[in-house]
Structures are given as structure tokens and as C-alpha cells.
Amino acid sequence: MKIFRWLGLAALAVAVGGSAQAANVKVGVVLPFSGPNADLGHQIDKAFDLYVKLHAKDIAPHTVEIIKRDEGPPTGAVAKTVTTELITNDKVQLVTGFVFSPSSIALAPVITQSKVPMIIANAGTAWITDLSPYIVRFSFSMWHPAYPMGAYAYDKVGCKTAAVAYTDFPPGKDSVEAFTTGFTKAGGKVTLSIPMGPPTQVPDFTPFLQRVKDAHPDCLYGFIPSGAHAAGIMKAYGELGLRKAGVKLIGPMDLVPDNKLQDMGDAAIGTIVMGHYARDLDNAENKAFNAEWHKAYGPDSYPDFMSAAGWDTMHAIFDTVKKLDGNLSDGAKVVDAMKGWSANGPRGHVMIDPATRDIVEDEHAMEIYRKPDGKLGEKVLATTTAVKDECKVLKVGRCK
Amino acid sequence: MPHVVNIAVSILFDGLAYSMFLFITAVGLSVTMGLMGFVNLAHGAFAMCGGYFVVTLTRSFGIGFVPSLAIASVAVGIISVPFERYLYRQLYKSSDLEQVLLTIGLAFMAIATFTYFYGPIPKSVPLPDWLQGDVNLGFRAFPSYRAFLIVLGVALISVLWYAFERTNIGAKIRAAVDNRRMAESVGINVDRLFTLTFALGSGLAALGGGLAIQLFGLTPSFAVIYLVLFLIVVAVGGLGSLKGTLLAALVLGIFDTTGKYLLADAGGFFIYFVVVVVLLIKPAGFYGRE
Secondary structure (H helix, E strand, O other), X not given: OHHHHHHHHHHHHHHHHHHHHOOEEEEEXXXXXXXXXXHHHHHHHHXXXXXXXXXXXXXXXXXXXXXXXXXXXXXXXXXXXXXXHHHHOOOOOEEEEOOOHHHHHHHHHHHHHHOXXXXXXXXXXXXXXXXXXXXXXXXXXXXXXXXXXXXXXXXXXXXXXXXXXXOOOHHHHHHHHHHHHHHHHXXXXXXXXXXXXXXXXXXXXXXXXXXXXXXXXXXXXXXXXXXXXXHHHHHHHHHOXXXXXXXXXXXXXXXOOHHHHHHHHHHHOOOEEEEXXXXXXXXXXHHXXXXXXXXXXXXXXXXXXXXXXXXXXXXXXXXXXXXXXXXXXXXXXXXXXXXXXXXXXXXXXXXEEOOOOXXXXXXXXXXXXXXXXXXXXXXXXEEEEEEOOHHHHHOOHHHO | OOHHHHHHHHHHHHHXXXXXXXXXXXXXXXXXXXXXXXXXXXXXXXXXXXXXHHHHHHHHHOOOHHHHHHHHHHHXXXXXXXXXXXXXXXXXOOOHHHHHHHHHHHHHHHHHHHHHHHOOOOEOOOOOHHHOOEEEOOOOEEEHHHHHHHXXXXXXXXXXXXXXXXXXXXXXXXXXXXXXXXXXXXOOOHHHHHHHHXXXXXXXXXXXXXXXXXXXXXXXXHHHHOHHHHHHHHHHHOOOOHHHHHHHHHHHHHHHHHHHHHOHHHOOHHHHHHHHHHHHHOOOOOOOOO
């Protein structure tokens, strides 16, 4: 019997030795789960959960432990509190999520000081990545869609004059600045600039758009947070008959998020947006992503551009866990491991620019149309590959 | 038409439509606060509830938008009765703070409940053809839905005015708002009166909630997000006054629209500026008792 006891002890030693190498990586997820923009949080959260569910085995023997917190309203205050708690109390090795730019902006000093990397899955104000060397962004900069939209609007859509209307917070100003820069460079003229109130509540858009209608530019470039605001501005646009009056609606993809597109109806048809993701994008990863999404969340739930970025974000986190063999205690090493990361995701080929820690992705000009099956869809009109954040390329505005 | 006149007509029209929405949604709050001095912060939750009723009736049952509005108002009015009977009634004699805690708690519970069943994605309603697009009044075209808001608002104001000023029950309500103890002394059952006005106010809030879907979209957080707006209307109008609520809704709606149109950079400043000025001059609101 003695021999068995020895064998048992040996087995135990192997098991203990094995588990000592298997690391449990704590990841803090900060997304809005309450308030009028809660559905934006859910869009990314669902993508995170889906990736973790399907790929947990890829990082064996390591495991990832997700700790979720509510980002709160788009002011950054709640996000700062809960993220600081995640870092100091829960001792997470990295934080991810962050729908709103103000959250990331408010947190940048905390991130620099704690050296806990912030892996951004949405917040798109261009200069956020310059605020801390521990910030890596997998979503987009406002300049990704807005800057090329400027030239495209002038050359292809036929906008000689444009009005810009935006929700009055950092990404809104950033998006409009990017569009104006590209549009003016191409030869267009911005005739009207309208801030449309804070992101905390959806305003009555009619007075703003009535003003646009009366000024009668060729095009209206709109930026709004892609939640309830998007549905609101589209209704006002349709109700006031702006398209009939000859004012075309253009903007970044935030105007027509996939999970709200079907509800927007005829008002949305003809809208031209620049963006890096649409459900209709034709690539193998996107088809698989959509199939898995519907299997997990039902046929009436749609992923959108935020979900696509969320998927790639979690993909990169998992790749980093693998690359560093579960040891993510050194924030600088985590950021280094992510520099130059590249993969094929639902958005197509994406990579992290090692110089700026920001994403490089394809941008598509897309038009909303009614598909033969009666649903609304996005038709790709033109594609620019490997677009960098032009704000940092051109070194303009706050990206100097 | 000269450009300036055109702009003025635009602003007046949009402002009027917005005012009507404010009036419909806030009038119930004003009357219940005036009658019982009860601070009902769950008013927005009843409005939100009405909105979701309309969404479900139109989307799942295929009932038209206008009948859905009517059904939602009546249903929410009835649903609000047990809330008043069994929850609110306990706290009539309590302090404002306790009333606020109960009702804001109810609002948060409503948000959580509706998020559970409907999810956080903003909802929209299918409108009938005659409410889409615009109506041409000869000299210019107006968005049909806004015109509908104005017509509905004016009709409701007429009905409410008649009910308050010309009917027996209206006289009782006015008497109870003016002097509750005296009204009770002459045999008016103020408790039952309150149940009735509470149901009416909640039903109107539900109507406002249904109408708001087309303006703002509908998410569960509607219950608190726009509450400030309704409270402002009530404060500026004066508690318990139909006339005051109407005047406040008109002034705030038109000022807000004017500000947004002419001076978008000033943002939401205008509406608060008006509130501060009015309350400095008349601390109890336009028609409130000092």
C-alpha cells in the first residue's frame, strides 16, 4: 500500500505544480449598464461575454476573471470612482470597456500612476491615447471615419456646403473638427455649426434641424452618441422632410448603429456614413461572428460597430495572456505585448500601431438601403484600407 | 414669405408642439402636488410605463398608434390607483423627504423592471401614414406629428378646463386645493377626490410618455431623465394650477425652442434662465399661492 501513497503524493505534487503556473488574470470591465445609454454597454458586454465563452479554452491553463462595473453617465465621474476601486481594491491587471470619452479622459492620470493598462473598447476622442502611455485603443478615433468622410462628401456625395450638428462633448467636437478639416481641404465649406446639448439626455432635435433646413446646405454632417440620440435625430430628420428639401444626411457610423437601424425606417434610407463595421460586411470572420451572436442572443439581437470592437478587444486581451504566459503584473509589458498586435476580426484586418497605441483599420463609405428581404442594410460604396488616426498623423488640434 | 417671418413661424410652431407635450405630461403632477402636497417623483415612471404600453400594443398586438395612446392612458390610470391606495396614502402625513424617498425608489424599481423585460435599447413606435411627413397649410408645410401634438394639446386643455371650471367635481378639486380642511368640513371626500385626480394625472402622464416616444425615443431611464423638466414646469406654473401649468409649459417650451434655434451655443441655458427669473419674481410660480 505504501507505494500507492507515494504515487498519490507525486500526483498531488504535479497537480500543485501545474496549478502554480496557471494564472488567474483579473480583468476589470467598465461599461454603462444604467441610464439612457445602457444599451451601448450591453452591445460591448455581449461581445466580451461571447468571446470569453467561445475562447476560454484557448488560454488554458490560465483563466480570465471578469469583474464588471457600471460606467454610469457620460460625465466620467462614476467611471473614475469604480475604475479606481477596481485597481486599488480588486487589484485587476487591466481595465477595459469605456464607452464614453469623458471616462477615459478623467481616468488617464489614474492609469499613468497605477500602471494598470486601460484597453479602450469604444471611447473615440482622438487625443485620449496621448494622455497616458498605458492606454491602448482597439475601437477607433473620431478621425478614423470623420476625416475621410470630409473628402468623400465633397468628391462623391456632392456636398459643396455642409452644416455640422453634434452632441456637445469631447467626441462630438472632435468628430466635427475632423470632418471640417477633411471637407475644407477638399474644397467644401461648412456654413453652420450647431452644438445640440449634452449627451446626458436626448433633446428635442427639431429646433436644431429646423435651423439646418432653413439654412439649406447640401449636406448635414451629424454626430451623436449612437444610443437613443441616434434614433432621435433620425426621427427629426425624417419628420422635417430634410431629405426632400435637398439636405443629405452624412456622418460616422454612429448615426445608424446596426441594433437600431431596423427601427429607423424610411427616414434612414439614403444616409451615407463612413465606418469600419456593418453587419453586412462581407468577410468570413464577420459571418461567423454574426452566426455566434444570433446563436447566443437570439435572432432579434444584432451586433454593431461597438460589438465588433469589443470582440477584437477581448481577442487582443486573450492573445496577450497567451503571449505573456498569464503574467500580466507588469503594465508596461502588457502594453508592449499589444503594440503591433494584429488579427482578422469582424471588421476585417485590424492592427495596433506601435507608435501611437491606436487601431489601424479599414474605413468603408456605406449607404443605407432597403434590401430585397425588406430589411434595411448597408451597401459598401468605397473602401480605404489600413486607415490610421489622422489626427495624430497630421498632428493637428490637440494631437500635436 | 420673408425669411424672418418664416423663422418666427418655425420657432413658434415647434415651441408650441413642445409646450403641449410638456403640459400634458406635467399637469397631473401639478394637480396632485397642489391637492395633497405630495411630492410624486414617480410621475415620470408612470409616463415611461405609458410609453411601453404603447410600444407593446402597437408592435406586438398591431393596434393603431392613436387607439394605443388611449388604451395606455386608461390602463396606467387604473394601475396607478392601487399605488395611491396602498403606498402613497401611508405617507400623506409624512415629511417631504419620506415621500421623495418612496417615490424615487418606485421610479428606480420601475427602471429596473422595464429594463428586465424590454432591455435598454431605445424603442420606437410605428406611426400611421397620416402622422408621418408633413401637412401643407397653404402658406407652408408643417411636420404632421407636431401638428397632431398641438391639436391634441388644445383639445385636452379645453376638456380639462371645462372639467375644472364647469363641473361639480372640478369645483370640488379646486376647493380642496384652496383649503383642504374647509373642503372636508363641508363634506367633500378629499381622499376619494385625490385617488381620482391621481389616476387622471397618471393617465395623462402615460399619454405624454406615449407621445414622447416619437420625440425622444423611449428607454427605461425616461422615468428620471426628464423628471427635472416636468418639475420645472410645475414649479414655474405654481402648484395645483391648471392655468399656471399651461402658461409655464408655453413659456418654457417656446423659450427653449427659441434658444436652441437662434443660439444653440448657449445650449440648455435658456430654459434655466427663464426658471430663475420667474422664480425670483414669483417664488411660488405664476399662479401659485404665496
